[in-house]
Amino acid sequence: MEDLFKQFRENLESRPEPPFEERDWQDMQARLERDGNKRPAAFGLWWFALPIALLLSGGNIFFFWQWKAAERKIVQVEIRHDTIYHTRIIHTSDTVFSTRVLRERVLDYQASFAVPGMALPTKTVFEPSPQSEIRTVKSPQILQQYPDDGQSAQAGWANLPPNGEKVEIERPKVLNTTILPIETIQALRYKHRYQKRPDSIVFIPAKRQKKALLTRIYEARPRGFQLGVSGGWVYPMGKNLDYQSGSSASVQAAVEFSPRIRLWADVIYSKTYFLTDRMGNDLGVPVVEPPSDEYVFSRAEVPQPLWQYSAGLQYLFRPTKRLKPFVGLGYGAVSLLSYDVTYEFKHLGLGVEWDYDRTENGKGLMANFGLFHAGLEYQFSKKWNAQIRANYRAEFGKTSSLKPPDVLGIGGALNYRF
């Protein structure tokens, strides 16, 4: 082989230089004039890039302020909601318990426990349970409210039946309106929190209100937004493929609807490379006729660059932990960019090879790609998280048009949460 190289090197180097031809210069001159009239590319690019940059930054600032304002409103609404919730529960259980029981017992029992001078038209019956709340009313504060320094009240309290028996009293106004509710509420609050409720309390369940559509929409509002970048390796998958390799880079965004559910979208640029001994549109290798019947297709070398646009839903396990596994399912579209396929044909008898390069022009957007991914997310601060994940992209509606093969990807991502 070296002999051949030497022969060619010496022969070509000793070859006389071709003479100058005027028409070559004329062609050169025409190109120089064309080039001189051309506006520098960078200048044109600035005019194009500047408005886009301004638009993007303005949009971002606007979006950021809107987001902040919305966040403030949401916090206010949530606080008000919590207060209403607590108040309603305490008030309802207390009132319902007292009112219902008192009215039922008025006809059955005579007053044996009354406070002289303080009798009111209304008769009240308390039905203390073994763990009665009424017992908790017996406190110095109550007694101090009586005009006779609590003597009458003490006499009355002394007449209380043993624990568990039913008692009828004429309810002192002061007891009913001023003191009892405070004490009872405190006692009930304590009991509601730390003790089992007595069986005798009758609860009337609050009527469940039907949620309005706007309420439902409000409840399903996004709770967070995150942006990130990712990169990794991709491997074309399929039969008849060899020497697969590739890499990818992407920008991704996710909207959090709950701690577990996210809507994600990403734009990925990937470039794959593989060799194949089969021609077919499903691999992005169009069928090419051999130069003659003696030649057979040997293999094709396919570097495939593409853009992938995808969106889907992601489900997070253990959302409160730092390390969260997740799975996602989505739908994608792919746009194949221009690429060169190198075909190799082999002569059946002689083994001599013949190659042929063919450029496949970029294809439009091809949809019907299903995407599945799974991985782990590590939340290393309130705002930042990192992911490692595996992706699989497959076409689920098999078409005859030129398309890339299925792809398995492994990579990492870094996200910032707004």
Added chain:
Amino acid sequence: MREKDFDLLSVMQGCLKSNRDSQRRLYEHFNGYAMSICLRYSKNREEAVEILNDAFLKVFNHLSQYDTAFPFKPWLRRILINAAIDQHRKNRNMVVTLDLAAAAELAAEELPLPILSKDEDVLPILQKLSPAYRVVFNLYVMEGYAHQEIAELLGIDPRTSRSNLLRATQNLRALMRKKSLDIAKLN
């Protein structure tokens, strides 16, 4: 006459001011040297002129980057090779139509490698190779690049570079034998 008057530095100064006459002088002076390189990377003269003019356009646009402390020819050679590689990338989809089937038949016959005479021109044989083989052959044999460097320049795998060189060699042998047989038949 022009050759004697040629002063590279003054011509370059003129070229830097976009003086058309200076540009023509530089172009004319190095035309033969540049054209002989371009012809090795192309299948015919038209393609060679295209590479040549691409390269000279780059020379005129980037002449300010040339360091006058170094000789001009290696700098120009480098630009010519880059232009040839760019042209190769642009034309990768072109079909090579040559009688390789007939040449391949001859390759099977165990004939010794024909010895080339000094007067014999191998350029037409080289130009019959497919562009992918020709560019690798030139970069390896004529420019002395290693396969790794060729792979980086062309954006291919080093294994592809090796296999292309091997196939280029096989095809050149076959074409040379065919040519010597044709000459023998004529005689």
